Amino acid sequence: MEIVAQRPKSLRDVQFTYCPGCLHGVAHRLIAETMDEYGIRDNTMGIAPVGCSVFAYKFFDCDMAQAAHGRAPAVATGMKRARPDMVVFAYQGDGDLAAIGTAEIVHAANRGENITVFFVNNAIYGMTGGQMAPTTLPNMKTTTSPYGRDVNDIGYPIRVSELLNTLEAPYYIERVSLLSVPDTIKAKQAVKKALKYNIEGKGFTFVEFISTCPTNWGIDPNKSKDWAKENMLPYFKLGCFRDKEKDNGGK
Ligand SMILES: Cc1ncc(C[n+]2csc(CCOP(=O)(O)OP(=O)(O)O)c2C)c(N)n1
Numbered sequence: 287m288e289i290v291a292q293r294p295k296s297l298r299d300v301q302f303t304y305c306p307g308c309l310h311g312v313a314h315r316l317i318a319e320t321m322d323e324y325g326i327r328d329n330t331m332g333i334a335p336v337g338c339s340v341f342a343y344k345f346f347d348c349d350m351a352q353a354a355h356g357r358a359p360a361v362a363t364g365m366k367r368a369r370p371d372m373v374v375f376a377y378q379g380d381g382d383l384a385a386i387g388t389a390e391i392v393h394a395a396n397r398g399e400n401i402t403v404f405f406v407n408n409a410i411y412g413m414t415g416g417q418m419a420p421t422t423l424p425n426m427k428t429t430t431s432p433y434g435r436d437v438n439d440i441g442y443p444i445r446v447s448e449l450l451n452t453l454e455a456p457y458y459i460e461r462v463s464l465l466s467v468p469d470t471i472k473a474k475q476a477v478k479k480a481l482k483y484n485i486e487g488k489g490f491t492f493v494e495f496i497s498t499c500p501t502n503w504g505i506d507p508n509k510s511k512d513w514a515k516e517n518m519l520p521y522f523k524l525g526c527f528r529d530k531e532k533d534n535g536g537k
Contacts, residue, residue, distance in 0.1 A: 294318035296327045298347045303338075307500035307507025309464040310339050313406055314346065316470070316477045317375070321348060324481060330373045331365050333358040337379035338412040356387020359394035362401040373484050375402040381411040384420040384446050391446070395490050398455030402484045402491045404477070405446060408499040409518060416502030420444040423517055428502070443521060447494045451527040457489035459528040463496035463519065465511045476526075483531065496522055 293299065296318035302311045321327050327348050334342035336355035343350035349372075353361040358376035366374040383391050383405050391403065410428055411417040418428040418435060421443050425434035435443075447461045458480055462473035473495060480491035496518050500510040 294322045296321035296330075296347050297345055300344050302345065303341055305499075305501040305507075307498055307510050308338070308412075309408075309495070309497040310406060312464045312470060313377075313404065313473075313495050313497065314339075314342070316474045317377070317404060317481075318346060319474070320477045320481050321346075323478070324485060326373050326481070326485065329371070330375070331362075331369070333362045333365070333374070333376040335376070335378040335382040336413070337382045339377055339379060339406065340413065342377050356382050356385070357390055358382070358387065359390040359399070359401065359403055362403070363394055363397070363399045366399060366401050370400075373402075373481065374400075375404060375481070375484070377404045378406070379412065380405070380407045380409065380419045380421040380446075381414075381417075384444050388420075392450070392453075395450045395456050395492065396453045398457070398489045400484065400487055400489055402480045402493070404480075405492065405494045406497045407446070407494055407518075407522065408497040409443070410499050410502050412499045412502055416499070421446075421522075423521055426517075445522060447492065447522075447527050450492055455490060456492060456528055457530045458483050458491040458526075459494075460492070460526040461494040461496065461522060461524050463514070463524055465496060465498070465515050465519075469524070479529070479531075488530070494522075496524070 330348040332350045334352045362376040409421045417430040460476045462476045463469040476493045498510040500507040
């Protein structure tokens with residue numbers, strides 16, 4: 287029996303530019319499937335980051351804009367305020383969101399902007415050749431921490447979901463992983479929740495995906511998911527940090 291994976295309508299028929307074993311494509315697919323399921327493609331604006339997913343505007347078949355490095359939540363804020371009828375999301379890596387873009391994400395979340403931010407955490411700067419990110423693990427080697435991240439010198443990795451969970455305004459914050467099939471199914475549920483709340487105008491929603499970067503980690507693509515499970519998940523615990531719908535008695 288031939289199994290043909292249908293491309294979601296919300297993804298263009300364009301070849302991804304990602305390395306083998308990179309999970310940006312999986313994250314794109316989950317978002318695109320959800321756009322199809324909710325029928326919001328003609329009414330959605332995505333903001334692409336700077337990073338390996340810079341070409342997100344080529345891949346998603348909805349309105350897209352490109353933000354300067356780290357500024358996607360600020361651009362998304364403007365888009366949403368100008369066009370409150372549209373569903374607006376930002377898509378960002380950890381260098382983009384948690385380093386140069388720290389101010390934009392914190393303040394967009396704190397204002398409770400009615401946008402969704404998808405955050406792909408692979409613990410490294412992928413696009414520029416594997417430099418240390420704010421999410422790089424203690425003792426992890428990168429091109430700018432060749433002896434491993436020294437937390438006494440550089441500080442500890444930032445847990446962005448937990449950080450945003452200290453703010454009053456966000457409506458929904460969940461960290462999921464793309465490291466196994468069951469986890470990817472759970473990740474899809476998180477994407478669906480985030481975009482559902484977005485459509486309903488509930489406020490700021492945030493999904494963090496724990497992902498991989500085999501090329502810059504220097505790990506075989508087949509082994510990179512196991513590496514991430516062993517090394518990333520103990521530090522970046524999966525789970526739902528905030529769901530105001532649940533707090534208000536919903537499911
Ligand atoms: C203002 C500015 N500073 C720095 C850069 C260089 N730069 C491009 S992408 C990037 C980091 C991307 O890493 P991440 O956001 O983790 O995404 P990934 O590539 O891993 O998906 C950096 C520092 C830039 N393009 N613009």
